[in-house]
Amino acid sequence: MVSTRIAARALDFGVIRTEFALSEDYPADAVEQARSAVDANAADRVDRTDLPLVTIDPPTSMDLDQAVHIAKTDSGFVVSYAIADVGAVVVPGSALDIESRKRGQTFYFPDGSLPLHPRELSEGSASLLPDQVRPAALWTIELDATGEPTKFGVARALVRSVARFDYQGVQAAAAAGTLHPSIAALPEVGKLRSEAAIARGAIELKLPDQEVVGSPGQWTIELHPHTEADDWNAEISLLTGMCAAKLMIEAKVGLLRTLPPPDREALQSIRRTASALGVTWADGRPVGELLAALDPNSPASLVLMTEATTLLRGAGYAAFDGQLPELIEHGGIGAPYAHVTAPLRRLSDRYATEVCLAVSAGTDIPAWARDALPELAELMRGSDSTANKIDRACVDLTEAVILANRVGEKFQAVVVKEADGKRDADVFVANPPIAARCTGKPPEGQMVAVELAVADVAARSVVFAYSG
The missing domain is CATH 2.40.50.140 (Nucleic acid-binding proteins)
Known part of the structure; x- marks a missing residue:
């Protein structure tokens, strides 16, 4: 982590909240529904509290959507990935449901978040906190020795996380050879999945993130480089999203996250930039493979990866029921993909997960989930745009104050x-x-x-x- 350690004078991020007409306050009836939420699918759950799942999140996070366990087998691996089952605790059409649909996702500010759901739910009864029995959508994904999925499905289960970790801790434990047994195979699976991503033409940028951190009167900008642990964990989420997309495509109903393939003009531009920088790019070599091989610390790499963001424009959502949309792939991932792994923080995941649970079980998709798909595509586009603008506004404000x-x-x-x-x-x-x-x-x-x-x-x- 590179830090300026330059104290900024008091910053008022409330100005940005006001600009985007955002409020943390939930309607009282929605808060009460969050406090009293019960598992509507309790009778349908398999007890998997024997599975020693663990979570990997930023150290201050309390809205824990995912818990993972990876077992190595004679033929490959079995990935168990538990996702908070929000669809079972939010009543369709309720005040809680209506308010979460208005928000679309959790919005993050340096001085706190504006959650998608009341904290009583997102950081309490639905969060996969350690040593707590929770309702979950449990994905079971069997991989061969190369890391490719051979069988997968999702079912409602009761789960219990046994430990929580952060990315830096996982990175340090991996280097020391002391990873928790539940994620001892995470580096191996993560690397295999990363290699598979390059092979299928994925474009994975390793640009460091600018982050505003600190406290009132001491805000700074820090540069957070992507660690291997970040990448390993992301590959498990991507794997699950790709399996979800396959289920929905086969059933011809669902909600995909899409991205057009790289624009030819943008590819030509990045090739010209590579040539000007003296970076060798052999004919026929995929751009994702080239970018993955770059030294992330060199100025030339920073330039090329910044230029490569132009290859990842046009992301959207495609809702479908009965007929597949014209675009089903995510160009950055190199495969069809769906958002299902963050339902506490992103609205669409609740609905996509419900579709996958029904398809996997061979049961009817609940009408509340199926009927909402077309509206969700547009709702999430608007919510994503707002989130991106908020992130940029917070960084821009902090930069101006610091300087x-x-x-x-x-x-x-x-x-x-x-x-x-x-x-x-x-x-x-x-x-x-x-x-x-x-x-x-x-x-x-x-x-x-x-x-x-x-x-x-x-x-x-x-x-x-x-x-x-």
């Missing part, structure tokens, strides 16, 4: 995108870790000195200048 008293100072920056006549260049300053526009014509892929020209808190704007 407000440093206008005129010089910084070292990597030029990640040169000016093209239509817009300024983009640069990345390492300390503090800030991405911003830059006037002038700095050379792409180079480390240059830039001067801070603008740090406007009210406009949430930071601009650097390059004079050559």
Whole structure:
């Protein structure tokens, strides 16, 4: 973790909440329904509290959607992945259901979250907290020795997590050879799935995330690089989403997360950038394979991966019932995919999981889930757009506050995108870790000195200048 450790003066993220008309307050009747929620499918559950599941989440998270157990077998692996069964505790048409549909997902701010469901539910009775018996949708996925699924299904179960871990802890335990037995095979399965992703043409970017962290009066920007543990855990979630998509496609009913294949013009652009940076790209080599092989710490890699974000535009949702949509694949994953692993934080997962449970069991899909699919596609598009804008607004505000008293100072920056006549260049300053526009014509892929020209808190704007 790279930290600025630069204290920002008091930041008011409430301004951003107001801008997006967001409130943490739930209607009183919805809160009461969350407090008194009961498992509507208790009679249908298999008792799997014998399975020593564990959770892997950020250290402060309480809304734990997923718990995992991986067993190594003579022929491969068995992945058990328990997902909080929100569909069993939210009554269709209730005040709780109506309010969660308005929100679409949990919105995250540096000073707290605005949850999809009241905390009594999302961080309490439905969360897969350790040593608590919980209702879950339990996926069982059998993999061969190469990590490819050979058999899978999902069923309602009672589960109990035996331990909770965070990504850094898992990474450290893996390096020390002390991983919990339930996830001892996670690195092996994660690597196999990552190799399979490259083989099927997936595009996985290893760009570090800018994060606003701290407390009032001490907010900073930190650069959070993706660790192997992040990637291993993500591969289990992706695997489950791909299995869910297969179930729904075979049944010809469901909700897919889609992304068009990379645009030809965007591919040509990234190839030109690679050539200018001296990165060898053999003819016929898939772009995902090239990106996976890059050193994530080099300036050239940062430039190429930033450019590669243009390959992942146009994400959406495709609802279908009876006839498959024209686009069923997710171009970034290289396969059909569905969101099913985060129902405490994302509305669509509750409905997609309900479809998968019915298809897997050979029973009728509940009307409340089936009838909502077309509306969900549009609802989630809007919710995702809001979440992305909130993330960007919080980072932009913090950047402007941190730099407000440093206008005129010089910084070292990597030029990640040169000016093209239509817009300024983009640069990345390492300390503090800030991405911003830059006037002038700095050379792409180079480390240059830039001067801070603008740090406007009210406009949430930071601009650097390059004079050559």
